[in-house]
Amino acid sequence: MRKYITDFTIVGKQVYNESYFSLTLQHPDRLPEIAAGQFVEVEVPDNKQVMLRRPISIHDVDIDNNTLTILVQVVGKGTRTLSKLSEGQKLNLVYPLGHGFSLEGTHTLLVGGGAGIAPLLHLSKCLSAKGIRPTILLGGRTAALIPVQKEFEPYGTIGFATEDGSLGEKGLVTQHSLFSADYDHIYTCGPTPMMKAVARYALEKGIECEVSLENMMACGIGACLCCVVDSDEGHKCVCKEGPVFNAKKLTNWIKQ
Amino acid sequence: MLQTKIHNLTLKNPVMTASGTFGYGEEFADFIDLNRLGGIIVKGTTGERRQGNPYPRMAETPSGMLNAVGLQNVGVETFCKEVYHRIKDLDTNIIVNVSGSSIEEYCKTAAMIDELDNIPAIELNISCPNVKKGGMGFGTNPDMAAQVVSEVRKIYHKTLIVKLTPNVTSVVEIAKAVEGAGADSVSLINTLLGMAIDVEKQRPYLSTITGGLSGPAVKPVAVRMVWQVAHAVSIPVIGLGGITSAADALEFLMAGAKAVQVGTANFIDPAVTMKIIDGLEDYCKRHRINDINDIIGII
Numbered sequence A: 001m002r003k004y005i006t007d008f009t010i011v012g013k014q015v016y017n018e019s020y021f022s023l024t025l026q027h028p029d030r031l032p033e034i035a036a037g038q039f040v041e042v043e044v045p046d047n048k049q050v051m052l053r054r055p056i057s058i059h060d061v062d063i064d065n066n067t068l069t070i071l072v073q074v075v076g077k078g079t080r081t082l083s084k085l086s087e088g089q090k091l092n093l094v095y096p097l098g099h100g101f102s103l104e105g106t107h108t109l110l111v112g113g114g115a116g117i118a119p120l121l122h123l124s125k126c127l128s129a130k131g132i133r134p135t136i137l138l139g140g141r142t143a144a145l146i147p148v149q150k151e152f153e154p155y156g157t158i159g160f161a162t163e164d165g166s167l168g169e170k171g172l173v174t175q176h177s178l179f180s181a182d183y184d185h186i187y188t189c190g191p192t193p194m195m196k197a198v199a200r201y202a203l204e205k206g207i208e209c210e211v212s213l214e215n216m217m218a219c220g221i222g223a224c225l226c227c228v229v230d231s232d233e234g235h236k237c238v239c240k241e242g243p244v245f246n247a248k249k250l251t252n253w254i255k256q
Numbered sequence B: 001m002l003q004t005k006i007h008n009l010t011l012k013n014p015v016m017t018a019s020g021t022f023g024y025g026e027e028f029a030d031f032i033d034l035n036r037l038g039g040i041i042v043k044g045t046t047g048e049r050r051q052g053n054p055y056p057r058m059a060e061t062p063s064g065m066l067n068a069v070g071l072q073n074v075g076v077e078t079f080c081k082e083v084y085h086r087i088k089d090l091d092t093n094i095i096v097n098v099s100g101s102s103i104e105e106y107c108k109t110a111a112m113i114d115e116l117d118n119i120p121a122i123e124l125n126i127s128c129p130n131v132k133k134g135g136m137g138f139g140t141n142p143d144m145a146a147q148v149v150s151e152v153r154k155i156y157h158k159t160l161i162v163k164l165t166p167n168v169t170s171v172v173e174i175a176k177a178v179e180g181a182g183a184d185s186v187s188l189i190n191t192l193l194g195m196a197i198d199v200e201k202q203r204p205y206l207s208t209i210t211g212g213l214s215g216p217a218v219k220p221v222a223v224r225m226v227w228q229v230a231h232a233v234s235i236p237v238i239g240l241g242g243i244t245s246a247a248d249a250l251e252f253l254m255a256g257a258k259a260v261q262v263g264t265a266n267f268i269d270p271a272v273t274m275k276i277i278d279g280l281e282d283y284c285k286r287h288r289i290n291d292i293n294d295i296i297g298i299i
Helices: A077-083 A114-129 A150-155 A192-205 A247-255 B076-087 B103-114 B142-155 B171-180 B216-230 B246-254 B272-286
Strands: A004-015 A020-026 A039-042 A054-062 A067-073 A090-097 A108-113 A135-140 A157-162 A185-189 A208-212 A228-231 A234-237 A244-246 B004-006 B009-011 B015-017 B039-045 B058-061 B064-067 B093-098 B121-125 B159-163 B185-188 B192-195 B210-214 B237-240 B259-262
Touching: A004 A067, A020 A090, A039 A067, A054 A077, A054 A090, A054 A114, A067 A077, A067 A114, A108 A114, A108 A192, A114 A135, A114 A150, A114 A185, A135 A150, A185 A192, A192 A208, A192 A247, A208 A247, A228 A247, A244 A247, B015 B272, B039 B076, B058 B210, B064 B216, B076 B103, B093 B103, B103 B121, B103 B142, B121 B142, B142 B159, B142 B171, B171 B185, B171 B216, B185 B216, B210 B216, B216 B237, B216 B246, B237 B246, B246 B259, B246 B272, B259 B272
Parallel strands: A108 A135, A108 A185, A135 A157, A185 A208, B015 B039, B015 B259, B039 B093, B093 B121, B121 B159, B159 B185, B185 B237, B237 B259
Antiparallel strands: A004 A020, A004 A090, A020 A067, A039 A054, A039 A090, A054 A067, A208 A244, A228 A234, B004 B009, B058 B064, B064 B210, B192 B210
16 A cells, blocks of 8 residues: 655644544545554654654544544643644645554454544444444543544444443443453454453454554654564564554463 | 765765665655665664564654664575565665674675675674674774674675764774775764653663664764764765755765765655755755765865
8 A cells, every 4th residue: 555745734623622632634635545543654843852753543534525534642742732733734644554454344343442542433434334333332531531432423332431430331441341252353442451451352252353553653664663562473563564463463462 | 966986886876775764665665766866775684583672662852763673674584585686676776784793693694695686785784782792892892893894804795884883982993993904985873872761650761771862963973973084084984873954964975975874864754865865956056066076075
C-alpha cells in the first residue's frame, strides 16, 4: 500500500474533555484506501521542543469528503500543541501507515480502552460494510475517559465498563457481561494490561484475536527500528509489521 | 554542478543517507526517487543476525533524539542472498555499513560484501555506542582502530570508508590512525553518547540506560570535528550529524566534507534529501558556482 507525505487542512475540531479531542482533516484530492487500524505520523507545527512526528490512529474516514479524523489523547508536549490547533490550519501527515485489522470473523467483539478506542470506529464501519455487526465493548476508569460513545451506535451492540461505575457496568472490560467466549474473532486496542488480558483470554478459549500496539516510534515507516515489540518471531517493528498483530504471534509479549 | 568524488566513487551530488536512518532505501521509495541520491548507506550489517536491544529504544530530547537500537539487522548472509538483489539495480552508490564485535566478524562481513558487484564501498562502523562488545570500543583507541582497519584492508579491495565516533578526546588522532592503516575515507560523526531520565517514573527512558544522541542538537559538534579532521588528513571526509537542510549540508561542505549524510531528518521528513539536493542546486545558481567542489573546504 503506497504511503504519502502531504498537507491536510483542519476542517473540524471537537474537544471532548481535558484529555481528548479530535481533528477532522481534509485533503484536496481523493484519499487512498485506508485500512482500519492504520495510523498517521503528524508533524507538530510551531513547537521547537517537538522535533519528531507523532503517531496517531485513524479514527474515521469519509471518502466522499476527502477527510479523515484523528482522535487524540493529550499525553505530552506534542499532543498538547496539537490540541491548540484550530480549523483552517494546515497539518502535514505521512500516511497511511502500518498493517491494519484483518476484518475476519463473523461474530466479532471489539474491545477498546482510553485512546485505544480511536481505531475501533473505523473498524466498526469497515466490518459493517462487510455486513458484520460487531459487539463493541469500551472501557475506562470513568465515563469521561470514554470520549466517543454515541458514534458507535449505528454499527453494533455496545457495552461500557467503568471502574467507578459512572457508565455501563462497574469494573474492567474483561469483567463485563458481554465479554465472553461467544465470538469467533476479537479485536482490541487500548492500555497494554487490558490488551494482554483480552489476548490471554482469547488464546485460552481458542478465539482469533488481533491486538493493536502503541509503541514509541520515530519514523513510522520501518527505518529507525525504535518501536519494536518482542514477538514470537523476534523483534518486529510496530509501525510497519504492526500496529495490528495476531495475538498468536505475541505469546512472549502477553506473558511479560 | 553537484558532482563530487570519494576515492573511486563518483557521486551525482554530495547528499547520501546515513546508516540506520534509511533502512535499505526501500522504506523511502514511496516518497522520493532513490536514484537522485548521491549514495545510500544501508543499515549496519553484522556477521550474524542480531535482535538488537530491548524496547524502549528511543527518546526525544531537545532538538534531537537518543537511540539504542543496538544494530538489529538480518546479518550479512541474508543481506547478500536477499536484500542485495532487491536494491542492487538502483542507480546510486549503495554502501554497506559493516559492524561487528570482533576483528574476525568485521573481516567476515567485509569479505562477503566485497563479492557483491554493485556495492562499491563499505563504511566500517567502529563507532556504534549501543553494543556491549566491540563497536565504539574499536573507535576510541587509535591502536585498536588502526588494527581493525588494517585487517579489513587486507581482504577488502574496494573503497573503504571508516565511520568515526565523536566520543573521544581527539577525533583527529583516530582519523590519522585509520588513514595510516589504509582507510580511503572517513565519515563522521556517529552519535554522541547520551542519557535521559523520566523523572515521573524515576527511570531512564532507554532500556540500555545510555544511547546515541543525534539530530540538530549535535550539528555544531559535528561541523567542528569535520573541520578539524579535514585539515589533518589527506583522504576525503564525509560529514554528518544533524543535517536537516541545504544550509546545514553547506556548512559541512565548507568545513571540508566532500560529501554529507542525512540521518535523523529522514524520520521527520522522508523527502528531506530531495529538498537538500534542490537547495544545493539553488545555492550554486544564486552564488554562480559552477562546481560544488569550489566551496568544499573553504573555511
